[in-house]
Amino acid sequence: MINSEGDVYKLNREDTFSYFTSTDVTTNDIAISEEGIIYGITANGLIEIKKGTHEVLPNTEGMYGNSLVYAGSGDLYYIHKKSLYRYNVNSEAVELISNFDLGTPGDLTLYKGNIIFPNSIIPIDGSESYSRILAYNLKSGLISEVACSDLFGVSFGITNVFSNCKSNKVYFTNLNYPWENLYTVDLETGEIAISSIKVPANNIFGLASSNEYLAADCHEELRTKNCRSIFSIDEFLSESTKVYPNPTNDIITVNSKVELDLIEIYDMNGKLVRKIEDPENGTSIKNLSSGNYLVNLHHKNSKKIIKVIKK
Template sequence: MRTKLLFALLAMPIIANAQFTQNFDAGTTIPAGWTVLNGGDANTWSIVNYTGGTITAYSGANTASIGYSSSAHDDYLVTPAITVTAGVSDFLSFYARSRDPLYPETISVKISTTTPTAAAFTTNLAATVAPPSGANFYKYSYDLSAYVGQTIYIGFHSATTDKFYFDLDDISLGALPACAPPSIVTINSVLPTSANISWTASPTAGATYQIEYGPTGFTQGTGTIITSSTTSAVIPNLSASTGYQFYIRSNCGTNGFSAWSAANSFTTICAPIASFPYTQNFDAATIPSCWANEAVTGGGTATWSYVTANGNSSITPKSAPRMAEFRTTTPGNKAKLLLPVLNISAVASPELRFSLANVNWFGDVDELRIYYKANPSDAWTQIGSSYTTENAAWIDVSIPLPNKSANYTIAFEGTSNWARGVDIDNVSVVDASVLAVNDITKNNTDVKVYPNPVKDVLNINSDKKLNSIQIFSMTGQLIRTIDKDAKQVSVSDLKKGVYLLRVKSEGKDQSFKVVKD
């Protein structure tokens, strides 16, 4: 049975004709005149106090918040009745937070023009309010001028299942600004010489935008100004490996400018590496210069670390004193470790090489996958196979790189299964020119694969014992498993194209780019 209203609906509502700000700091219960409608699970909107905690309210000590449940919410936090008056109470703003990036909470903002009951909230003022998850609050603003002369209720509606916490603070009703500022500034991507940013539009119709930017700490009024008629912009003409700040404001024409936003900061990435071989042995306790961490959706917040031994000290760095490792105590955690951007456009046969170890713990094995982007705007694409079985000692891995470009990015993605860690060392990007379309003889290997291109039969010669032979698509799909003792492989039935031949032997895991003619 649905929970009854926290406050009796028959009570006389408070009519808000004037401006107000509600910060929920007056007490530990929902303020007088406000209503909670609990139509779903047992959890509903309540007051949370942050005194002594690790996070804070936006202002004061309290927020109005709703917490997770394994059953769906259908809960409203409802304002007192508001008689919308032009120039007095025709503008709504509030600050919102979704606390956990692994379980992102959202709400909607709805209008009732009749009664503060769930069925009466039939109009969406905002169908989805989804602040970036974390400890920060983000401001949201809405024009209520369409309701001038009407008495309305505003309902903050939660309908999520098994997420975490959504917090509201400083809900404000006031006069519609002549020029309202934009909000929710997002830094989408940062390159060596530019940054792509976006923001939520100003509630003032027809607004355009100014962005002022400069080096970190620059004085406003001395920076470079660019304009945008949309809600995004590219900040150009930047220097690599440099910190910058920027501000945004609305331009409302005859109504002037809004206030500037708060300062937003970013640091441009390093210029693409164009000299090869490039090597990295992880000799420091921190992430190498120009490398980066990238979270994986649903993969937790853990990142790669730089260690002197794995989880049970059975693996030590192949190149002392340290190695890169991904290891957590939570199965399913994932994170990408990104190499610097590479300019491999002029490299005849670019190849990634590294050493890998991943020791099991009671049968569980941490996993590794390799991804690449030929361009910053591309989606990640897996290259080669997945490394999901144990390597209790170091093996040397080599993977040819497809779709070479001037802004190439490679990522090592670790997946935790609560084992002893996935460890990599001695990473290099080289020009393996012997991997061209004539016969292949790889440097530092006893395996020879020929002819290449191949039409019917591929020969595999090695003076070492082979443990497995597999053919993959260039994006990691297993095409065929071949007898490990095979010396000749028929490929006449394969479609024309480029494949990876993966050959595992003692201490080596090598991939050969093979062109099927």
């Protein structure tokens, strides 16, 4: 990962980050080649990150953006002025791939032959804005919504840890509280969880993995979500469901105008500490340690997350 100061960190086997290298220019995102070369995207072009410095890649001056991913064979993909471009570090050629008129707050990754990126939208009819993850299929050129959450609107980093074409783990950052941990998202189910991996600071500009490029050779059309309809449900749940008292030292009461299917309580390390199926009016957290918890309230395809303080 890279932060706003240009410091690059690597993830160790113990799931902790340590300093790796740095660059002398503000870098909005990074990508890693097969050989371990670290590339970046800045306000004035694509760069190769050296030890404490950088080198602008030929023919990329003026190509700016927030997002970058390496797809193998020297290909770097990035979004510039809401269009998708490809740059090959071997031929030094820049190619326009799609005028899809889409932006992202900060990153790209690869997943099952798709370029994946967070995106927010403000509907022209004046209805509620919403955030989602989009997939651009490298083979067909089709774009689809594959996950929906307000968290994606403030996600500057996203990456995929590749195992094989059927097994991937997608991580993303979140600028809102709790920002201390990386999040995971299952792009098949849309399920989001807080991982146990802690980030160095709340100024992460980009994520990259050393093997996400392998996912470019997989080819699969992903299941499409309808984020607008899901966010309409979420808005109703948000307005109709309350949790109190907060803080509490024992019982939390859930007052909801809709029938909840499930209540899950997570600690701040992302560990599930309590699961209540077919919940009624409340639950006791008396036996939990003092601290902050995330209470997930589920209703059909909608989920509301509330931070609760246990005294």
